[in-house]
Amino acid sequence: MRVIAGSARSLKLKTLEGLDTRPTTDRIKETLFNIIGPTIYDSIFLDLFSGSGGIGIEALSRGAKEAVFVENNPKAMRCIKDNLRFTRLESRATTMTADVMNALYRLEKIFDIIFMDPPYDRELEKKVLEYLSGSDLVYDDTTIIVEASKETDFSYVEDLGFSIIREKIYKTNKHMFIERAGIEEIC
Numbered sequence: 001m002r003v004i005a006g007s008a009r010s011l012k013l014k015t016l017e018g019l020d021t022r023p024t025t026d027r028i029k030e031t032l033f034n035i036i037g038p039t040i041y042d043s044i045f046l047d048l049f050s051g052s053g054g055i056g057i058e059a060l061s062r063g064a065k066e067a068v069f070v071e072n073n074p075k076a077m078r079c080i081k082d083n084l085r086f087t088r089l090e091s092r093a094t095t096m097t098a099d100v101m102n103a104l105y106r107l108e109k110i111f112d113i114i115f116m117d118p119p120y121d122r123e124l125e126k127k128v129l130e131y132l133s134g135s136d137l138v139y140d141d142t143t144i145i146v147e148a149s150k151e152t153d154f155s156y157v158e159d160l161g162f163s164i165i166r167e168k169i170y171k172t173n174k175h176m177f178i179e180r181a182g183i184e185e186i187c
Helices: 026-040 054-061 074-087 100-106 124-133
Strands: 044-048 066-071 093-097 111-116 138-149 162-169 173-180
Touching (some): 026 111, 026 138, 026 173, 044 054, 054 074, 054 111, 066 074, 066 100
Parallel strands (some): 044 066, 044 111, 066 093, 111 138
Antiparallel strands (some): 162 173
16 A cells, blocks of 8 residues: 555555455545545545554645544554654644544544545444534535445435535445535535
8 A cells, every 4th residue: 555646655554464454445545536636735634444544644645734543443553653654744643542433522623524434334434424413523515435335325314414425436345425415516
């Protein structure tokens, strides 16, 4: 896994051995950032279920002002911190070794982009979206991106006051782009 573009371009990132994390492939990461590219610069980015930190590091490399990484696994968090040092992006990063829900309760920032890649098929994304629907962490222009298995159902998001503005399907998974209801598509 490597950084695709920006100040840390082509740097190879560490990942955890085994099945503890499921890093987003370079091809999918490149597609994702081609979609959200215009909104990254100077943004405040939240990377939930961060794994090795590849998505948040890519955002920082491409000009995000700040990124917050939330990961519950201490080994994965050490990997994120190593990757941030290696890419020299740690000054614009905040790391939280915590359960995602506990971290959300403690955060006090407003985010421009929230990315989450929870373990598949456990409905963790639904719990996060339920929380975010009434949270001050999200404003009208916040884009929430969920990486999920292709089978994951998102029919409930409208009941939470969100709209799906885009869906990008890959071989085994998908990215759902979600915003507060009533916002025009920007991606």
